[in-house]
Amino acid sequence: MYQIIVLLPLAGFLVAGLFGNAIGAKEAEYITSAFLVVAAALSWFAFVTFGFGNGETLRVTLLTWIQSGGLDISWSLRIDRLTLVMLVVVNTVSALVHIYSIGYMHHDPHRPRFFAYLSLFTFAMLMLVTSNNLVQMFFGWEGVGLASYLLIGFWYKKPSANAAAMKAFIVNRVGDFGFILGIFGIYVLFGSVNLDTIFAGAADLMAQMGGEGAEAAAATGAPVLSFAGYSLGMGAALTTVCLLLFMGAMGKSAQLGLHTWLPDAMEGPTPVSALIHAATMVTAGVFLVARMSPLFELSHTALTVVTFVGATTAIFAATVGLVQNDIKRVIAYSTCSQLGYMFVALGVGAYSVAIFHLFTHAFFKALLFLGAGSVIHAVSDEQDMRRMGGLRKHIPKTYWMMVIGTLALTGFPYTAGYFSKDAVIEAAFVGHNSFAMYGWALTVLAALLTSFYSWRLIFMTFHGKPRASADVMHHIHESPPVMLVPLYVLAIGALLAGIVFADSFIDGGYDAFWRSALFTGPENHVLHDMHEIPFAIVFLPTVMMALGFALAWLFYIRFPEQPRRLAERHRGLYQFLLNKWYFDELYNFLFVRPAIALGRMLWKTGDGRIIDGLGPDGVSARVLGVTNHVVRLQTGYLYHYAFAMLIGVAALVTWMMLGGVN
Incomplete structure (x- = not known):
């Protein structure tokens, strides 16, 4: 069964990619979508039967891949509770995106290629989450990067789409460089890249250190790893490896510093945005840290860094989302912020809380993205919210789906986000690392900002007076059922995923569900401590949610001129947020422009003047110069040739007389 789940998307990619034009666009759409629906159904079946059963971790070997000396890497599937959660998330969202795309991409002439890319993306993600060794995981990791490049740049005739695709590809290579160095380091430390061997070695180290973490052994022991010219003991080596991962x-x-590709990825079709931002590519980093939790538990320093970066990303993206006007970019920055929440949970050791938020977030964020696509489809591909307004009566079904997604995102009581996002905030409050309270404070503030910008999107898009042109308003229409049905399914998940699965993920059923899929050290009591915090702390995120709603209502319904006045009064701050803290401009100054200048110098001076100038171009120029002079002797006049012969005879005689012959 698990082989079928993983290989069906690959089969869909091959059918649509190789034979799509031959069998027809509709057939390619239906075949790839059917394969994904079957894979999603089997994933749910496995999740319910195996995930809630008594089964232990399964290992399904498909084939032998690499054997070199002591290195033995097989293509094998690791099936545990963490894998099953990811299978459900990836295949469910991907299947719904496939179905939705049948309607959204109806007029595109290259539909077989689009559906082939979608299936390839899904297969690469499944390779990543089912891997039983780090090399296979890296293969899926890079496959996801390649497929995202193809999908973001799907409309390759748009320069902005090409630029966004290249940006995503290049920025991700920066992070991937750290990942592959981390894999090398793990192989040096444990002599293997197989997860079972790594986890067994980590457990032994934890026992030796008495549960105090890697830093307890940092000052003692012989060096075990050389990195960047430094010889590192076991503790420092483990911290270095975790930071590289x-x-x-x-x-x-898309955490702060390597986040700049995420908003630009909106240049791809909206279904791509839902697939990348909700359930697949952006959650890969969260999955990696959760999967490698046995190593991160050995390094308090690495977990502290994770907490700091996650909290800073959450507040950064939330502030930027306040002023964005592109409906998809608002949701994109929301994704970036929610990923920061997940890393805060990971950083304080609440791994199951992070995965729980990943699980619920997939439903309501996919719902919001596909809902935004339905809005864009209705208003003739317009994405600027300033040119919308008053759409509630024209597309009521889309409106209510967007409202449900917003309620879940902002943490309205008993929706999915209420259980998972609030759990992240509670975990940060009881965390013990140096930045746990920093994480708690920023996630609480981010909850207020999330509510504000989410309801701002709803009010600007669906309420108030219509701001679109008369021609656009005349053609506004509700999306077809093939686009609305996926919204209905995702809305069910956005409403019920929290209340149904909270017990298994983070409450009393934790031990029975997770078993050994997630590792926590003997001193990690975060989940227990979460249930003993004061009620005021538990209730605070709900207060922030309500306050954000009230402020958005005041600004965009009651006093709609106030946002413009506030922006004019605080022009500098508004521009700072509108320009995304000037990260793109900073990177352009530090990296892009110097790289272009260096490339131009190597091209013009190095290649053009030196290599070509002294090499092929220089030689050919000298030959041409000589031949141009020689050819002038070929005049065609007999007396010129006779004169040249006489000159030659005179020169020969002179040479013989003056010493040519003894």
Whole structure:
């Protein structure tokens, strides 16, 4: 069954990619979508039967891949509770995106190629989450990067789409460099890249250190790893390896510093945005840290860094989302912020809380993105919310789906986000690392900002007076059922996923559900401590949610001129947020422009003047110069040739007379 789940998307990619034009666009759409629906159904079946059963971790070997000396890497599937959660998330969202795309991409002439890319993306993600060794995981990791490049740049005739695709590809390579260095380091430390061997070695180290973490052994012991010219003991080596792995996670999950590709990825079709931002590529980094929790538990320093970066990303993206006007970019920055929440939970050791938020977030964020696509479809591909307004009566079904997604995102009581996002905040409050309270304070503030910008989107898009042109308003229409049905399914998940699965993920059923899929050290009591915090702390995120709603209502319904006045009064701050803290401008100054200048110098001076100038171009120029002079002797006049012969005879005689012959 698990082989079928993983290979069905690959089969869909091959059918649509190789034979799509031959069998027709509709057939390619239906075949790839059917394969994903079957894979999603089997994933749910496995999740319910195996995940809530008594089964232990399964290992399904498909084939032998690499054997070199002591290195033995097989293509094998690791099936445990963490894998099953990811299978459900990836295949469910991907299947719904496939179905939704049948309607959304109806007029596109290249539909077979689009659906082939979608299936390839899904297969690469499944390879990543089912891997039983780090090399296979890296293969899926890079496959996701390649497929995202193809999908973001799907409309390749748009320069902005090409630029966004290249940006995503290049920025992710920065993080991937850290990931592959981390894999090398793990192989040096444990002599293997197989997860079972790594986890067994980590457990032995934890026992030796008495549960105090890697830093307890940092000052003692012989060096075990050389990195950047430094010889590191076991403690420092483990911290270094964890930070390198986290560097890879930062790239994929768009954490602060390596986040700049994420908003630009909105240049791809809206279904791509839902697939990348909700359930697949951006969650890969969260999955990586959770999967490698046995190593991160050995390094308090690495977990502290994860907490700091996650909290800073959460507040950064939330502030930027306040002023964005592109409906998809608002949701994109929301994704970036929510990923920061997940890393805060990971950083304080609440791994199951992070995965729980990943699980619920997939439903309501996919719902919001596909709902935004339905809005864009209705208003003739317009994405600027300033040119919308008053759409509630024209597309009521889309409106209510967007409202449900917003309620879940902002943490309205008993929706999915209420259980998972509030759990992240509570975990940060009881965390013990140096930045746990920093994480708690910023996630609480981010909850207020999240509510504000989410309801701002709803009010600007669906309420108030219509701001679109008369022609656009005349053609506004509700999306077809093939686009609305996926919204209904995701809305069910956004409403019920929290209340149904909270017990298994983070409450009393934790031990029975997770078993050994997630590792926590003997001193990690975060989940227990979460249930003993004061009620005021538990209730605070709900207060922030309500306050954000009230402020958005005042600004965009009651006093709609106030946002413009406030922006004019605080022009500098508004521009700072509108320009996304000037990260793109800073990177352009530090990296892009110097790289272009260096490339131009190597091209013009190095290649053009030196290599070509002294090499092929220089030689050919000299030959041409000589031949141009020689050819002038070929005049065609007999007396010129006779004169030249006489000159030659005179020169020969002179040479013989003056010493040519003894």
